[in-house]
Every structure is written in C-alpha cells, then in structure tokens.
Amino acid sequence: MELIQSPELPAPAGHYSQAVAAGGLVFLSGILPAAGAVDPATAGFEAQCGSVFEQCEKVLCAAGCGFADVVQCTAYIVGVENWPAFNALYANVFGTHKPARAVVPVPGLHYGFMVEVQLVAQRPGA
Known part of the structure; x- marks a missing residue:
C-alpha cells in the first residue's frame, strides 16, 4: 500500500491518509472543503462543492490521476434539496465521463x- 499526500494540502489531522494506492487503484479518503479557505457558516453549498472538487483534484494529481480516471464516487450531502445542485456541479466537473456514483443525504x-x-x-x- 502506497500512501498519497498532496504537497498542496495540509496533512490530515487524524489517523488516516489523504489517499492510498493499491493494486492499480487509488482510494481517496472523504474530502471536505478546504479548511480555513471555506467558512461553513458563510459559504453556500455550491462554493463548498467547488472547494471539495479542487481538493480532490489535488489529491488525484499527487497520485498521477485526474477526474477522467475516477471509477467510483460517494458523495455525502447535507439536505436532499441540495441533490440537484450537486448533480449539476458534478456533471460540470466530470463532463461526459460517468463513474459509478452514490449520493447519500446526511443530517450533518x-x-x-x-x-x-x-x-x-x-x-x-495500471
């Protein structure tokens, strides 16, 4: 197992890696919006999604990948009413590429x- 750490992002504060590579696959841990750059009290859902996808792109790049290499996505969103906005932002990021996906509404x-x-x-x- 190879640990992946983007030099552009701070190291995780907990006992986990930003990503690990194994068997030709890269597994990104759950990525939140950029701490310090995005204030959850004032940033809207779309801004938070933009930050998350920027963070993901940096980790993918550190692993030698890009969004075109993604085969599966799991997204956790607060409020099922944000599903259409997430879907539109996601489609903009991935374009015609359509990895397997689950969107899970959560309370927080x-x-x-x-x-x-x-x-x-x-x-x-790989």
Missing part, C-alpha cells in the same frame, strides 16, 4: 460542512 458533516466526497480512481496504465 464534520465542522458544519455540507458536502464530503470520496473517490476511487484507476491509475493510468
């Missing part, structure tokens, strides 16, 4: 954020 997330995304990607050439 860590630090008061409204979205968390977990990805699995296949390394190119």
